[in-house]
Amino acid sequence: MPCFIGISINNQLKFHIMKTKKFVLAENDIPKAWYNVIADMPNKPAPLIHPGTKQPIKPEDLYPLFSKAGSDQELNYTDRFIEIPDEVRKQYRIWRPTPLVRAYALERALDTPAHIYFKNESVSPVGSHKLNSAIPQAFYCKAEGVTNITTETGAGQWGAALSMAAKHFGLELAVYMVKISYEQKPYRRSIMQTYGAQVIASPSMSTKAGRKILTDRPDYQGSLGTAISEAVELAMSTPNCKYVLGSVLNQVSLHQTVIGLEAEKQMEMAGEYPDIVIACFGGGSNFSGIAFPFLRHNLSGEKATRFIAAEPSSCPKLTRGVFQYDFGDEAGYTPLIPMYTLGHQFSPANIHAGGLRYHGGGAIVSQLKHDGLIEAVDIQQLDTFKAAALFARTEGIIPAPESSHAIAATINEALKAKVEGKGKTILFNLSGHGLIDMTAYDRYFANDLANYDVTDEEIRRNTDKLEKIL
Ligand SMILES: *Cc1c(COP(=O)(O)O)cnc(C)c1O
Numbered sequence: 001m002p003c004f005i006g007i008s009i010n011n012q013l014k015f016h017i018m019k020t021k022k023f024v025l026a027e028n029d030i031p032k033a034w035y036n037v038i039a040d041m042p043n044k045p046a047p048l049i050h051p052g053t054k055q056p057i058k059p060e061d062l063y064p065l066f067s068k069a070g071s072d073q074e075l076n077y078t079d080r081f082i083e084i085p086d087e088v089r090k091q092y093r094i095w096r097p098t099p100l101v102r103a104y105a106l107e108r109a110l111d112t113p114a115h116i117y118f119k120n121e122s123v124s125p126v127g128s129h130k131l132n133s134a135i136p137q138a139f140y141c142k143a144e145g146v147t148n149i150t151t152e153t154g155a156g157q158w159g160a161a162l163s164m165a166a167k168h169f170g171l172e173l174a175v176y177m178v179k180i181s182y183e184q185k186p187y188r189r190s191i192m193q194t195y196g197a198q199v200i201a202s203p204s205m206s207t208k209a210g211r212k213i214l215t216d217r218p219d220y221q222g223s224l225g226t227a228i229s230e231a232v233e234l235a236m237s238t239p240n241c242k243y244v245l246g247s248v249l250n251q252v253s254l255h256q257t258v259i260g261l262e263a264e265k266q267m268e269m270a271g272e273y274p275d276i277v278i279a280c281f282g283g284g285s286n287f288s289g290i291a292f293p294f295l296r297h298n299l300s301g302e303k304a305t306r307f308i309a310a311e312p313s314s315c316p317k318l319t320r321g322v323f324q325y326d327f328g329d330e331a332g333y334t335p336l337i338p339m340y341t342l343g344h345q346f347s348p349a350n351i352h353a354g355g356l357r358y359h360g361g362g363a364i365v366s367q368l369k370h371d372g373l374i375e376a377v378d379i380q381q382l383d384t385f386k387a388a389a390l391f392a393r394t395e396g397i398i399p400a401p402e403s404s405h406a407i408a409a410t411i412n413e414a415l416k417a418k419v420e421g422k423g424k425t426i427l428f429n430l431s432g433h434g435l436i437d438m439t440a441y442d443r444y445f446a447n448d449l450a451n452y453d454v455t456d457e458e459i460r461r462n463t464d465k466l467e468k469i470l
Contacts, residue, residue, distance in 0.1 A: 156188025256289025343462025
């Protein structure tokens with residue numbers, strides 16, 4: 001076949017490889033402040049409500065439960081940037097800044113004109129973005145003289161991150177792990193124990209909340225909502241003990257903005273700006289982390305990026321939930337949060353993306369969704385594993401089942417761009433790797449996984465029970 005001198009298909013391939021694949025920052029580029037999107041929101045989230053008095057929560061109301069610094073951050077509606085303590089930045093240096101990667105091989109496999117980038121948060125020692133908030137939360141507790149902390153964990157990612165952070169700052173940690181994950185993901189339990197944490201399968205007989213649900217439903221496999229109730233109860237009944245949460249809260253979203261702040265600089269290095277930003281959605285922390293720093297340019301009117309939260313079809317709070325005050329936990333111990341929710345007693349199917357099995361969307365993301373400033377899509381379990389396998393076989397990284405929701409949504413958008421013939425720039429967050437989730441992959445390849453649909457009746461049965469405050 002005739003061809004231009006010196007240009008062959010091989011040369012073209014080399015050209016591809018010579019283009020920058022990975023955009024890497026220096027340690028000095030780790031952000032010095034987190035971005036607090038609330039300061040820029042046109043409609044601020046409605047206040048948290050005290051479950052007893054039904055009055056708006058004041059920072060002092062939260063001090064018995066959370067660290068003082070965390071409580072203040074939770075209710076900070078005015079400061080756009082909040083300084084990252086030096087000790088936290090020092091710890092971030094263990095794995096930050098994380099790389100931004102251009103997914104050339106995935107683009108080629110999809111034959112799409114879209115440019116696909118991902119921020120690789122799977123490079124942290126525990127394999128996910130969760131450490132970004134575990135470290136500051138543990139740091140603030142230690143700085144305030146706390147000795148013990150409690151938390152819950154779903155798939156075990158948050159528990160693993162907090163175990164490492166607790167050990168670093170010399171805190172004793174008790175983790176309530178959702179029973180289904182405790183059994184499905186024994187290695188995450190081993191990781192937590194390796195870092196020195198105590199791990200309890202939830203529901204357990206060690207708390208009132210756990211005993212009550214086990215009496216009603218002896219074979220209940222647990223949920224994040226129940227595990228949160230147990231952890232909160234232990235924190236409230238143990239001296240010098242605070243409760244620490246891995247998602248949903250404003251302070252967690254705040255800490256995660258290091259992801260997007262770094263990505264902003266890296267997209268600049270790549271000479272592009274995202275038309276679409278995508279992340280999977282459990283309680284909203286990794287979505288907030290990558291989205292908010294870019295969203296601030298939409299809010300100021302300079303940009304018109306689309307933001308897509310990808311949630312499981314089996315737990316569709318943003319796409320099918322109600323916008324309503326609800327508890328953060330199953331037993332109703334936490335403040336009431338204004339958010340999209342499926343009801344705090346909703347028990348999602350046992351999908352393998354354990355980190356996405358949460359009933360509510362958090363106050364900030366829910367308000368943004370309500371105001372049409374972000375979008376949400378729901379993804380079926382089998383589609384997430386198909387997307388994960390393609391990603392592994394092209395880009396080489398085996399993604400967490402949670403992150404695979406973002407990959408599936410990205411592939412959908414890249415294929416849409418192909419149909420439209422438009423060269424869009426898509427950025428997604430790879431929230432974690434799946435090397436400890438291989439049982440789930442085994443079951444996928446053995447055709448042993450299913451999709452789960454939630455009926456409107458099932459959703460209404462839980463949301464109708466909520467007290468109407470909004
Ligand atoms: C926990 C977790 C999630 C979901 O939590 P968000 O708070 O919504 O980010 C997503 N991906 C991974 C890898 C996780 O560990």
